[in-house]
Amino acid sequence: MRLAGSPCPPRSCLDLARSPTTAMDLDAMRSRVWHEHGVAVLPVAEITDPWLRQAVTNEANRRWGRRDGGVRHGGR
DSSP states (O other), X not given: OOOTTOOOOOOOTTOTTSOOOOHHHHHHHHHHHHHHHOOOOOOGGGOOOXXXXXXXXXXXXXXXXXXXXXOOSSOO
């Protein structure tokens, strides 16, 4: 039992009793990080405008390098 206002126990991939993070949980985390830190987390596959999707992909590649695996557009 947790007291109201007490911190949550730490999360671990070794905690087999915890269920996987849901899409709703991920969206709530994205919202929180945007409001608290000004960081936008956008799944590239959900960006419908091709120009904007490519611009976001290019910036991510510039900062962190190309992804291994995943869907690639443009035949490369």
